[in-house]
Amino acid sequence: MENMSKSLLKKNKDMALITTSDGAVHYLLVNEEDCNLNVYYIDTPETIDIAFSPKGLAVDSRKQIFVGEAAGDISKDQTIYKIIDQKNISPMWSYRGASGRLITDSKNNLYVIDGTGKKLVYLKYSKINRPDKSGLFSGHYISKPINSASLKTRWHRFLLEGRFEEGTQVDFSYYISDNINTNIGDLDENEWHKGLPGSSSIQGTYRRDALFLKDNEGQYLWFKISLTGNETRSPVLNSIRLFFPRFSYLDNLPAIYQEDAASREFLERFLFNIRKHFL
Secondary structure, three states: HHHHHHHHHHHHEEEEEEEEEOOOOEEEEEEOOOEEEEEEOOEEEEEEEEOEEEEEEEEOOOOEEEEEEEEOOOOOOOOOOEEEEEEEEEEEOOOOOEEEEEEEOOOEEEEEEOOOOOOOEEOOOOOOOOOOOOOOOEEEEEOOOOOEOOOOEOOOOOEEOOOOOOOOOOEEEEEOOOOOOOOHHHOOOHHEEOOOOOOHHHHHEEEEEOOOOOOOOOOOEEEEEEEEEEOOOOOEEEEEEEEEOOOHHHHHHOOHOOOOOEEEEEEEEHHHHHHHHHH
């Protein structure tokens, strides 16, 4: 392996080495004459067709591969490319021009010596949020267990306060159990209870609230928040309040109002909608 790396270095100085999690060693070598990137897996070469004349190679600590473009046709926009896989490359238009050499530092910043060798360009690494397939941006948070200090707690309601503009969305899901050792990360999506209906936007811009399911009991409650926005608008969540134990105005009405299960559920939620405006 050492002899191979020395022979490769003699051919071209634009070489990098990657060690993967399984211990395999990958040598990457820019081949300027053939317009491709040769990847040497120990001693078996493979080729990635990059369809331009490469110049400069760098690999950061996240094992992302960057290849520069050699000086050529001045009428063609030149840049740096990130190698995603053997069939896909992505241009990085934050830099324009030919490259002479690429270097990364411990913070994954990228330094480019341009094609003339007289200019050094600094490209700062920064994380960005990418939209999903529908063009929306979303973020998710799962809470630690909230302890009611009592087994089989009947949780009452939740209240979210913030700013929820038109065109944005907030989703609140929850899971209730008496078992503190529940591995919340292994739950299937259908095991989470959806707390907010799709029509929750009628509650206005500043609050979202609803009752927990009556038949869902447990000492511990986990909640999952999903916020969705677009390029110009994002929901803002300022506070979350959880109320327990269960309280209902039905408890103050004659028992006849609770005899039918379907009407009891409807009436309880109807009375809740009236009561919440006075809290």
